[in-house]
Amino acid sequence: MFNSNKVVLLIMAAALFASCNKSSKSTSSLTGWEYNNPKYGGFQTNSNYKEQGPPPGMVLIEGGTYTMGSVQDDVMFDWNTTPVKQQVRSFYMDEAEVTNREYVFYLQYLERVFPPSDDTYRKIYQSALPDTLVWRNTLGFNELLTENYLRHPAYADYPVVGVSWIQATEYCKWRTDRVNEGILMKKGILNPLFEMDSLTVEGGNRFDTETYLANPNLLFNGDSTIYDKGIKDYSQKGKVDRGSFTGRHVQISDGIIQQRFRLPTETEWEYAAKALVENRVYNSIRGRKKYSWNGNTTREDSRRYKGDQLANFKQGKGDYSGLAGWSNDGADITMRIKAYKPNAFGLFDMSGNVSEWVADVYRPIIDNDANDFSYYRGNVFTKKKIDEYGNVVVVDYNTVEFDTLDNGKLIPKDLPGSIKYVPVTKRDAFMRRNYEKAYNVDSRDGDLASTSKYYSGDDEDNVKPRMYNSPKIPRQIGESGLIIQQYDTKNRTTLISDKTRVYKGGSWKDRAYWLDPAQRRYLPQYMATNYIGFRCATDKLGQMSYAKRRKEGRKSK
Numbered sequence: 001m002f003n004s005n006k007v008v009l010l011i012m013a014a015a016l017f018a019s020c021n022k023s024s025k026s027t028s029s030l031t032g033w034e035y036n037n038p039k040y041g042g043f044q045t046n047s048n049y050k051e052q053g054p055p056p057g058m059v060l061i062e063g064g065t066y067t068m069g070s071v072q073d074d075v076m077f078d079w080n081t082t083p084v085k086q087q088v089r090s091f092y093m094d095e096a097e098v099t100n101r102e103y104v105f106y107l108q109y110l111e112r113v114f115p116p117s118d119d120t121y122r123k124i125y126q127s128a129l130p131d132t133l134v135w136r137n138t139l140g141f142n143e144l145l146t147e148n149y150l151r152h153p154a155y156a157d158y159p160v161v162g163v164s165w166i167q168a169t170e171y172c173k174w175r176t177d178r179v180n181e182g183i184l185m186k187k188g189i190l191n192p193l194f195e196m197d198s199l200t201v202e203g204g205n206r207f208d209t210e211t212y213l214a215n216p217n218l219l220f221n222g223d224s225t226i227y228d229k230g231i232k233d234y235s236q237k238g239k240v241d242r243g244s245f246t247g248r249h250v251q252i253s254d255g256i257i258q259q260r261f262r263l264p265t266e267t268e269w270e271y272a273a274k275a276l277v278e279n280r281v282y283n284s285i286r287g288r289k290k291y292s293w294n295g296n297t298t299r300e301d302s303r304r305y306k307g308d309q310l311a312n313f314k315q316g317k318g319d320y321s322g323l324a325g326w327s328n329d330g331a332d333i334t335m336r337i338k339a340y341k342p343n344a345f346g347l348f349d350m351s352g353n354v355s356e357w358v359a360d361v362y363r364p365i366i367d368n369d370a371n372d373f374s375y376y377r378g379n380v381f382t383k384k385k386i387d388e389y390g391n392v393v394v395v396d397y398n399t400v401e402f403d404t405l406d407n408g409k410l411i412p413k414d415l416p417g418s419i420k421y422v423p424v425t426k427r428d429a430f431m432r433r434n435y436e437k438a439y440n441v442d443s444r445d446g447d448l449a450s451t452s453k454y455y456s457g458d459d460e461d462n463v464k465p466r467m468y469n470s471p472k473i474p475r476q477i478g479e480s481g482l483i484i485q486q487y488d489t490k491n492r493t494t495l496i497s498d499k500t501r502v503y504k505g506g507s508w509k510d511r512a513y514w515l516d517p518a519q520r521r522y523l524p525q526y527m528a529t530n531y532i533g534f535r536c537a538t539d540k541l542g543q544m545s546y547a548k549r550r551k552e553g554r555k556s557k
Contacts, residue, residue, distance in 0.1 A: 025045075025047035026047050035047060036234045037234065038234055038235070038236075041235065042233070042234035042235030042236070043234075043235070044233075044234055044235070044253075045253070046253065046254055046255050049255045051542065051543075051546055052255070052540065052541050052542055054092050055092055055179060055258055055261075055538060056179070057094055057095055057096075058092040058093060058094055058095065058536075058537075058538070059092065059093060059095055059345060059346040059347065060090065060092055060540060060545070060546070061088075061090060061091050061092065061093050061268070061271070061272045061345055061347075061540075062090050062277070062544055062545045063087070063088045063089045063090040063091070063271075063540075063544050064087070064088060064271075064276075064277075065085060065086065065087050065088075066085075066086060066088065066271050066274065066276055066285075067083050067084070067085055067086075068083070068084050068085070068086040068267050068270055068271070068366070068375075068518070069081040069082050069083035069084055069366070069518050070082075070083065070516065070518040070519070071083060071288045071289075071518065072288065072290055072516065072518075075513075079364070079365065080364055080365070080520060081518045081519060081520060082365060082366065082367065084366055084367065084368055084370065084372070085372060086267050086271075086372055086373075086375055087372060087373045087374070088267055088268055088271045088374065089374050089539075089540070089544075090540035090544040090545065091264070091268055091537050091538065091539055091540050092537060092538050092539075092540055093264060093268070093272050093345075093347060093535065093536075093537045094535035094536050094537070095338070095342070095346060095347060095348055096159075096337035096338055096347075096348040096349060096535065097159035097160070097337055097349060097353070097354060097356065097533040097534065097535045098159065098160055098168075098171065098533065098534055098535060098536070099156065099157050099158060099159060099160060099337055100149070100150055100151070100155050100156055100157070100158055100159075100160050101156040101157060102160075103130070103150075103160040103163070103171065104150065104151060104156075106128065106171055106174055106175075107125075107128060107129065109174070109178070110124065110125050110128055110174075111125055112201070113201055113202055113203070113206050114202075114203065114415075114416075115202065120397065120400055121203065123402060123410050123412070124400075124412050124415065126410075127167070127170075127409065127410060127411040127412060128167060128170065128171075130150055130160060130161070130162035130163050130167070130528065131162040131163075131164075131528045132146045132147075132149065132150055132162055133146055133162075134161065134162045134528055134529050134530040135149060135162075135530050145333070145530075149161075150162070157336040157337055158334050158335070158336050158337070159334055159337060159349075159353060159354045159533040160533055160534075161334065161354060161528070161529065161530050161531065161532060161533050162528045162529070162530060163357075163528055163532070163533065163534065164525060164526050164527055164528045165263075165357045165501040165523075165525035165526075166405075166411055166525055166526055167528075168263060168357050168534040169262075169263060169359075170411075171534075171536075172260070172261040172262050172263060172536050173260070173261075175261045175536060176209055176258065176260040176261045177206075177207055177208055177209050179258045179261070180207070180209045180212075180257055180258050181193075181207040183256060183257070183258060184207075184212075184250065184256075187231075187250075187256070188228050188229055189227060189228060189229065189230055189231070189249070189250060190207070190226060190227060190228070191225070191226055191227065191228050193206075193207065193226060196225070196226070198223075198225055199220060199223060199225070199226070203396075203397055203416045203417065204394070204395070204396050204397060204416035204417035205219075205220050205221070205417065206416075206417050207219065208415075208417045208418050208419075209257065209260070210418065210419050211394055211417060211418060211419055212249075212250075213250075213251070213252065213257065214384070214392050214419060215392065216249045218392070218394050219417070224244075224245055227245050227249075228245075229245065229246050229247055230245060230246060230247030230248045230249050230250075231247050231248060231249075231250060231254065231256075232247055232248075233246075233247045233248035236248075258538070259538050259539050259541065260538065261536040261537070261538050262359065262536065262537060262538065263357055263358055263359040263534060263536065263537065264358055264359065264535070264536075264537035265358060265359045265360055265374070265375070265376040266358045266359070266360040266375075266376075266502050266504065266520065267374070267375045267376070268358075268537060269356065269358045269504050269505075269517075270504065270517045270518060272345055272347055272350065273292045273343070273347070273350035273351065273504070273505065273517035274289055274292065274517050274518075275289075275292060275343040275344035275345045275347070275350075276289060277344050277345065278294065278344035279294070290515075290516055291310070291311070291351045291515050291516065291517075292343040292347075292350040292351040292515075292517060293310055293341070293343060293351070298310055298311060298313070298512050298515065307328075308328065308329075309322075309328045309329035310340060310341065310351075310352075311329065311340055311349070311351045311352025311353065311506070311515060312329045312330070312331045312334070312335045312339075312340070312349070312352040312353045312508050313329065313351075313352045313506050313507070313508060313510055313511065313512060313514075313515060314508065314509055314510055314511050315328055315329075316511075320332045320333070320508065320509075329352075331353075331508060332508075333508055333530075334353055334354055334508050335353055335508070337349060337353075340352070340353075350505060350517065351505060351506055351515040351516075351517065352505070352506050352507065352508070352515055353507065353508060353533075354505075354507045354508065354531055354532060354533035355503045355504065355505045355506065355507040355510070355514075355521070355531055355532045355533070356503060356504055356505050356532065356533055356534050356535060357501060357502075357503050357532060357533075357534040358501070358502050358503065358504055359376065359378055359501075360376060360377045360378055360501065360502045361377045361378040361441050361442075361498055361499075361500065361501060361502075362496060362500045362501060362502045362520075362522035363377060363445045363446070363496070364496070365445075369444075377441065377443075377445075378441055379435075379440040379441070379443075380423060380438055380439055380440065380441065381423065381424045381429075381435060381437075381438045381440070382421040382422060382423055382424060382438065383421065383422060383423075383424050383428065384419055384420070384421060385419075385420040385421060385422045392419055393419070393420040394417065394418070394419055394420070395414040395415065395416050395417065395418050395419075395420055396416055396417075397416055399420075400412055400413075400414070400415075400416055401413045401414070405526040406499075406524065406526060407526055407527070409526065411526075423438030423439065424437075424438045425438070441498045442468075442498055446468050446498070468494055468496050468497055468498075495522070495524075496522070497524075499524055499525050499526070500522045500523065500524055500525065501522060501523065501524075501525045502520050502521070502522055503520075503521055503522065503523060503532050504517065504519070504520060504521075505517065506519075507531035507532070508531060509530075509531045510531070
């Protein structure tokens with residue numbers, strides 16, 4: 001009898017706890033008003049929101065603290081990878097690099113939506129084309145690779161190369177729109193645009209995530225037939241005509257729209273590649289990792305595959321794969337993705353195959369005075385452009401602007417149908433403590449404050465920082481032999497600039513030294529090679545991991 005009463009009490013307590021938990025989500029705990037109730041005005045909240053899941057093709061990288069930079073001997077003595085402690089927030093990252101198959105899908109979409117028969121649209125399409133000529137060598141025969149590597153099905157699952165940092169960034173933006181377009185289609189909010197006979201998906205008439213969130217009526221010039229039905233709107237009163245759009249459109253507060261995709265920051269990429277989680281014992285890290293796998297060698301030590309290489313890289317002078325019949329890594333150039341074992345986070349090819357672009361602008365040193373939380377260099381703070389009537393400005397066919405890159409290529413600043421952004425002003429940043437201006441790429445390393453003119457104002461006498469520009473050189477004036485110092489007018493002396501981006505990881509062309517995730521190199525953001533690819537990342541919202549907080553002292557398996 002005692003036991004049965006105890007069971008009943010437990011069931012009642014559980015039911016009471018569940019009802020209290022439910023009511024706390026459906027009722028304002030501070031006012032007592034009910035959410036999602038027309039009687040109380042229909043003020044809405046997503047009380048059924050569950051944990052954010054991984055986007056397609058991505059895995060969760062649980063954040064934490066780690067030592068960024070080289071933890072092994074610095075044999076190059078370039079002080080380029082000085083160790084510094086960093087905190088990384090949880091994020092999602094692609095399992096593997098973006099492949100030729102996926103990038104060709106992107107090109108096919110651009111070709112249909114921005115038909116090259118139109119001069120303006122042709123420039124947009126051409127700006128996304130990878131440089132297939134990166135395979136050429138003045139003393140090598142690789143012409144077949146220039147013709148086949150990108151589009152032939154034999155290389156469909158190989159990482160795309162010949163893509164610049166700028167092109168990789170544009171792909172991330174496009175992927176954001178396609179993922180969210182697919183989400184809204186599956187929920188029945190957005191009709192399949194390519195199936196509709198009443199409209200043409202072309203130019204500005206396409207789905208853009210930020211434009212939709214700003215005002216759904218800005219898409220397709222306000223054509224409401226692109227929408228089927230919205231999500232339930234508790235504030236609606238009366239009946240709605242059949243055949244018209246019912247409910248309301250999706251907002252950020254609904255938790256439905258996928259966060260934008262982007263390139264990982266340098267500290268995120270290195271943290272994900274090192275995967276120190278497998279070396280964790282309680283609340284400390286045991287040992288050091290030279291590569292993305294455990295151990296200080298590049299060879300497999302299991303009995304079945306003993307001696308095989310764990311990554312695709314250059315073995316030595318003139319040796320990219322090993323002997324015929326006994327290939328060390330199975331590839332002479334790149335290799336299909338997921339051909340080698342993943343690291344402890346489930347990421348493939350973080351050491352070897354191709355190097356990868358990351359988001360950061362390059363600077364030689366990340367010192368201990370740098371920000372130690374989600375470090376990133378490259379911020380340019382912007383805001384939506386508003387016209388004289390108070391409306392958000394959307395780029396159309398007639399307002400597309402192009403940048404001419406240093407190599408002569410054209411690239412659009414914004415695509416038709418997207419929202420126009422402009423840098424924030426000093427007025428916007430007035431009396432802020434966390435930033436003072438829009439352009440922060442050269443902050444504390446190349447800006448005016450980091451030079452001998454640190455005391456000058458930005459508007460004083462056209463003063464310009466010259467840390468990464470031409471130096472003072474002695475010049476002889478006249479026959480008197482007077483020598484004065486003047487700035488050279490030519491922009492030279494260094495490859496480092498605000499348009500130089502970091503790439504990480506070793507490639508099929510590199511020796512084992514570059515497989516260390518801490519190593520870092522740089523290249524102008526408009527250039528491409530046959531050994532640099534990329535993968536996307538996106539933010540993890542909410543708690544750091546899916547699992548509940550473990551008890552102190554428990555070791556993860």
